[in-house]
Amino acid sequence: MKVVHFGPGNIGRGFIGSLLIQEGHEVTFIGVNEDLDKALNEQNTYDVEILDDEPKIIQVDHFKSINSRTNSNQAIEAIGQADLITTAIGPSNLKSVSSLIAKGLLENINNPRYIHVIACENMLNGSQTLKQEVLSHCSTQEREWLEQWVGFPNAVIDRIVPSEKSKESLTVKVEPYFEWVIDKGGLKGDLEIPHVKIEERLTPFIFRKLYTVNTAHAIAAYAGYQMGMENIDEAIKHRDIRMLIRKCLEECGQLMTRKHGFHPLIQAQYIEETLKRFSNPHFIDPVARVARSPQRKLGPEDRLLGPALYLFEEQLKEPRHLIKACAIALSYNHPDDKEAMEIQENIHNHGVTQTFADIAKLPHSHQLVREVSEQYDQLQTKGISSFLKSRHLPPPQRGYFPVITRSKGKDERDM
Numbered sequence: 001m002k003v004v005h006f007g008p009g010n011i012g013r014g015f016i017g018s019l020l021i022q023e024g025h026e027v028t029f030i031g032v033n034e035d036l037d038k039a040l041n042e043q044n045t046y047d048v049e050i051l052d053d054e055p056k057i058i059q060v061d062h063f064k065s066i067n068s069r070t071n072s073n074q075a076i077e078a079i080g081q082a083d084l085i086t087t088a089i090g091p092s093n094l095k096s097v098s099s100l101i102a103k104g105l106l107e108n109i110n111n112p113r114y115i116h117v118i119a120c121e122n123m124l125n126g127s128q129t130l131k132q133e134v135l136s137h138c139s140t141q142e143r144e145w146l147e148q149w150v151g152f153p154n155a156v157i158d159r160i161v162p163s164e165k166s167k168e169s170l171t172v173k174v175e176p177y178f179e180w181v182i183d184k185g186g187l188k189g190d191l192e193i194p195h196v197k198i199e200e201r202l203t204p205f206i207f208r209k210l211y212t213v214n215t216a217h218a219i220a221a222y223a224g225y226q227m228g229m230e231n232i233d234e235a236i237k238h239r240d241i242r243m244l245i246r247k248c249l250e251e252c253g254q255l256m257t258r259k260h261g262f263h264p265l266i267q268a269q270y271i272e273e274t275l276k277r278f279s280n281p282h283f284i285d286p287v288a289r290v291a292r293s294p295q296r297k298l299g300p301e302d303r304l305l306g307p308a309l310y311l312f313e314e315q316l317k318e319p320r321h322l323i324k325a326c327a328i329a330l331s332y333n334h335p336d337d338k339e340a341m342e343i344q345e346n347i348h349n350h351g352v353t354q355t356f357a358d359i360a361k362l363p364h365s366h367q368l369v370r371e372v373s374e375q376y377d378q379l380q381t382k383g384i385s386s387f388l389k390s391r392h393l394p395p396p397q398r399g400y401f402p403v404i405t406r407s408k409g410k411d412e413r414d415m
Helices: 010-022 034-043 072-081 091-108 126-135 140-149 203-226 232-237 239-258 264-278 287-291 305-313 320-330 338-350 352-360 367-382 384-389
Strands: 002-006 026-031 045-050 056-061 063-067 084-087 115-119 155-158 172-174 179-183 197-199
Touching: 002 010, 002 072, 010 026, 010 045, 010 056, 010 084, 010 155, 010 172, 010 179, 026 034, 026 072, 034 045, 034 063, 063 072, 072 091, 084 091, 091 115, 091 126, 091 140, 115 126, 126 140, 155 203, 179 203, 203 232, 203 239, 203 264, 203 287, 203 305, 203 320, 203 384, 232 239, 232 264, 232 287, 239 264, 239 305, 239 320, 239 384, 305 320, 305 367, 320 352, 320 367, 320 384, 338 352, 352 367, 367 384
Parallel strands: 002 026, 002 084, 026 063, 045 172, 084 115, 179 197
Antiparallel strands: 045 056, 155 179
């Protein structure tokens, strides 16, 4: 199978690309970093170092790399020949590659065959989002052709690949664990990749990862930052931070088992595996990297407020510890993080209640907004150490929360 992968960065080389190459597929990376593309083509090999108690090195070779800025025609030709197109470039960059993907796909309009495009991004409905961007570059006839022959199945990916400080080496360091799940309903024909799960219902896996792995990661980062820690493994090992994370994951676990159908024992094992992964002492994962973009991560469907809202709306469990986690995230003030600085400026100018209500897209009177604001004030007064040790919130009065009706995405409607 011929594969084009957008983004030969750490995830591209250390996870998606290396997995596909190891299975014998012909992979072409497409990037925008001229130095990186040049190095990949000159060396034609790189190492993936799996950091475990017994470290393992996998040599990856037999690939190509194309710079789309300087060789756009060559990139279009590679896309036109591909059976599978994947991305790992960040959600905000999908639009920038959509025109190139559209041009490449349409090379096949007179020679139709099934092709798949999968956005391997840390976002909901990534492939469908990319699909809409691709379709925006097409005529009505071209859209009809794409709808018939090109599948855009959503996917969930999970592997920790810390940023490398060295720009000289192509070596990528990764954790042993990985998961790649693809939505069967989005496929056109067959797609078989060893070690990749094809599931009828992707939604449970999307939310299990988002509301377990990403939730734990974010809390460790925001609480660790407040404690002056530099790396995630330090935060996870801190007793009070680890306790807050565990309590938050137990709250999220109610959602996973009762709404999404995971067996309680399976979910408990997944939580333990998540905590173990973040405690890995063999690689450095900076707190500032994980904590970046707090405004997005405090959004109404994201890793902190998202599960709290679902728990309330479904009347599953009071999100007392998630409320504390939201308050800690609101306090994140790293000077190099643009979103963090915007949040702090808004709190200074408009107050914490107004700021959080705007981020959460909730009315000021909503109990969650009020409780998070109160916990934020307590954090500022007590400091993080005392705040983490303090008794948790009493259960809010049931029925006091207004029910917020939100539009459902495709994955949720299909449940």
